[in-house]
Amino acid sequence: MDFLKELNIAAMNNGVSTGSTWLDHTGAAIASTSPTDGKTIASVSTTTRDNYDAVIAKAQSAFEEWRTWPAPKRGEVVRQIGDALRQRKEALGKLVSYEMGKSLQEGLGEVQEMIDICDFAVGLSRQLHGLTMHSERPGHRMYEQYHPLGLVGIISAYNFPVAVWSWNAALAWVCGDVCIWKPSEKTPVCGVACQLITAEVFAKNNVPEGVSCLITGERETGAWMSADTRIPLLSATGSTRMGKAVGTAVAERLGRSLLELGGNNAIIVTPNADLDMALIGCVFGAVGTAGQRCTTTRRLIIHESVYDGFVQKLAAAYGQLRIGDPLDSNNHVGPLIDREAVAIYSNAITQCKAQGGRFIVEGGVLEGAGYESGCYVKPCIAEAENHYPIVQHETFAPILYVMKYNTIDEAIALQNGVPQGLSSAIMTQNLREAERFLSQQGSDCGIANVNIGTSGAEIGGAFGGEKETGGGRESGSDAWKVYMRRQTNTINYTDKLPLAQGIKFDL
Numbered sequence: 001m002d003f004l005k006e007l008n009i010a011a012m013n014n015g016v017s018t019g020s021t022w023l024d025h026t027g028a029a030i031a032s033t034s035p036t037d038g039k040t041i042a043s044v045s046t047t048t049r050d051n052y053d054a055v056i057a058k059a060q061s062a063f064e065e066w067r068t069w070p071a072p073k074r075g076e077v078v079r080q081i082g083d084a085l086r087q088r089k090e091a092l093g094k095l096v097s098y099e100m101g102k103s104l105q106e107g108l109g110e111v112q113e114m115i116d117i118c119d120f121a122v123g124l125s126r127q128l129h130g131l132t133m134h135s136e137r138p139g140h141r142m143y144e145q146y147h148p149l150g151l152v153g154i155i156s157a158y159n160f161p162v163a164v165w166s167w168n169a170a171l172a173w174v175c176g177d178v179c180i181w182k183p184s185e186k187t188p189v190c191g192v193a194c195q196l197i198t199a200e201v202f203a204k205n206n207v208p209e210g211v212s213c214l215i216t217g218e219r220e221t222g223a224w225m226s227a228d229t230r231i232p233l234l235s236a237t238g239s240t241r242m243g244k245a246v247g248t249a250v251a252e253r254l255g256r257s258l259l260e261l262g263g264n265n266a267i268i269v270t271p272n273a274d275l276d277m278a279l280i281g282c283v284f285g286a287v288g289t290a291g292q293r294c295t296t297t298r299r300l301i302i303h304e305s306v307y308d309g310f311v312q313k314l315a316a317a318y319g320q321l322r323i324g325d326p327l328d329s330n331n332h333v334g335p336l337i338d339r340e341a342v343a344i345y346s347n348a349i350t351q352c353k354a355q356g357g358r359f360i361v362e363g364g365v366l367e368g369a370g371y372e373s374g375c376y377v378k379p380c381i382a383e384a385e386n387h388y389p390i391v392q393h394e395t396f397a398p399i400l401y402v403m404k405y406n407t408i409d410e411a412i413a414l415q416n417g418v419p420q421g422l423s424s425a426i427m428t429q430n431l432r433e434a435e436r437f438l439s440q441q442g443s444d445c446g447i448a449n450v451n452i453g454t455s456g457a458e459i460g461g462a463f464g465g466e467k468e469t470g471g472g473r474e475s476g477s478d479a480w481k482v483y484m485r486r487q488t489n490t491i492n493y494t495d496k497l498p499l500a501q502g503i504k505f506d507l
Contacts, residue, residue: 001098003091004041007193015044015188015216016051018058019209020199023051030216032189035101035335036325038373044188047215049224055213056230059151059178062210067148067176075125075174080201082118085111092162092193094327099187100161101335101375102289103326114166116459117475121170124480128175139494146484148176149256153225153234155246158337159292159396160237161187162194164260167459167474168235168483169198173211175483177233180213182225186337188216222246229253233483236260237294240394240420240468247470258482259470260463262394263422265445265454266299266415268437270408271306273427274451275313281427281453282400283317287333287379288455291398292341294469295423295447295455299391300402301411307404311360311381314402318361318379324370335375336397345377345397348390352399357384363399386414394420408433416444422465423447423454446473 012029014022026045033040047055066074085092089111097107130144152172156165161184169179183191195214202212215221222242225234226249235258236246243261250257267285269278285297302310326334336342342365349363363380370376379398384391391401405411415424424445426437434450436442446465447457457463462477464470473479499505 003094006091007088007095008196009042009095009189009193011042013042013044013189013192015192015214016047016055017195017199017214018055019207019212020203021209023054026051027217030185030188030218032099032187033338034098035337035373035375036098036327041099042189044192044216047217047221052215052221052224055180055215056151056228058210059180059213060210060230062208063148063150063178065208066178066211069176071125071128071174071176074176075122077201077205077207078118078125078170078173079122080205081170081198082115082122084197084201085115085118088197089115092197095193096161096190097326097334099189100158101326101337102292103331103334104329106289107326110160110163113163113459117166117170120459120476121174124171125174128480128484135490136500137492137498139492139496141491141493142489144486144488146175146481146486149232149483149485150177151231152177152179152483153228153231154179154181155222155225155234155236155238156181156183157237158184158186159289159294161190164237164474165191165194167463169212171480172483175480177483178211178213180215180225180231182215182217182221185216185218191216223249226250227253229255232256233258235472235474240470243470256482258472258474260294260472260474261468261470262420263294263296263465263469264298264392264394264418264420265295265423266301267297267424267454268405268411268415268426269300269302269306269310270411270426270428270430270433271303272430272433273306274429275306275310277451278427279310279313279317281425282314285453285455286400287321287398290333290336290377291379292337292396293455295457297454298394298399298401299386300400301405301414302402303411304404304406311402314381315361318381321379323366323376323378333379333398335373336377337375339374341396342375342377344395345399348395348397348399349380351390352382352384352388355384355388355390357382357388357390357401359383360402386417392418408436412437412442419468420465421445421467422469423449423457425449425452425454427451
């Protein structure tokens with residue numbers, strides 16, 4: 001395929017790199033299979049323990065030099081990475097779409113997110129500011145400043161195989177950190193492609209080898225990173241189960257973890273909503289990326305007065321969805337990532353029915369011409385209760401649960417009544433309802449939207465959630481601070497040494 005050639009992807013790729021250098025003597029290969037057509041894209045060699053330790057050592061050495069570069073100079077390098085991504089946007093977008101299975105529009109949009117975060121990081125490189133404060137002691141000045149943290153480990157998930165890495169890496173680099181990235185074992189070729197692009201820019205700018213490292217592997221590799229005291233910060237994106245394991249291991253060594261975990265996101269549809277606009281937000285939120293976003297809309301909480309009519313519109317819209325090859329721009333929905341995901345989807349439908357759910361739009365696995373990979377499924381809608389165990393659980397597939405409410409307080413209680421706390425939304429033109437939803441007594445999620453859906457966050461705002469979503473924040477706002485260590489400084493410019501709190505200590 002032309003886009004693989006443009007990205008320099010071969011049939012067999014080394015998956016261990018410290019930049020321009022690709023390490024030999026690597027481990028067993030992972031074959032990356034496209035859920036689009038079931039064909040093998042390429043194989044990628046994995047990381048051995050010796051490789052891993054060599055990468056960490058190179059990263060430690062690189063940090064000693066990289067942190068001395070002025071932040072605006074580091075930002076200039078990141079700017080060039082953004083330009084390189086612009087040049088390869090179409091090719092990389094197609095690879096994302098083909099390896100992961102999301103629609104081409106979403107694949108291109110993911111690369112645009114990478115470009116956007118590079119632009120954001122360039123400006124940030126001149127804004128890494130601290131605070132000044134008045135001292136209680138005369139002739140003293142107090143301020144705080146931020147220093148690079150060191151090695152930042154990044155474990156990314158298959159559903160956003162490139163964007164989430166860039167959210168972390170672009171910010172960490174301008175902060176003066178170095179990055180060690182373990183891409184998902186389900187989308188390793190995207191990781192190789194990004195490393196090749198980055199290495200080319202870094203080499204042109206004489207960036208020390210080891211500032212951008214790639215270590216391809218499976219669960220064991222992530223466990224090495226979690227337990228490694230040489231990595232002060234580990235950013236991990238994935239399931240709540242995975243996040244609990246990572247968070248526990250990192251906490252045992254008193255390291256820092258940035259966790260972006262599961263979501264069970266709801267949209268409240270009120271009688272005061274623009275229902276035509278709400279319909280678009282609800283459908284895209286539920287079926288975008290075939291339901292494989294952490295921000296996917298999984299629950300619709302609809303006022304009883306508009307419930308029947310809105311559900312009818314929803315069912316009619318589902319009837320118009322085109323499911324097929326994600327590289328075909330005419331299709332709305334691509335495949336799930338693999339057959340294991342299909343089995344989880346089918347099991348969730350079975351559980352929903354057993355627990356009392358009634359399907360308004362039936363699901364099922366698609367077969368026949370164009371669906372040979374066995375990964376294509378029908379987006380479905382079930383009438384369910386919020387307390388059903390399957391509704392409380394995040395199923396990474398296009399299953400939408402709908403339910404009724406009577407009062408706005410009841411709707412908010414239903415929205416909050418799940419273990420996860422990532423994204424939420426309300427559709428209303430009523431100011432009081434909107435403000436009630438956004439108040440401290442409203443949504444308990446890290447993201448709360450009005451008149452837009454639960455997915456499609458911009459990079460300018462901090463991204464993340466509460467409860468079992470992990471509490472991490474990435475991307476915009478002041479999320480950069482997690483990649484740095486804070487230092488408070490007090491300077492005495494007098495010839496006396498007064499102590500704080502009025503303590504006397506004379507010799």
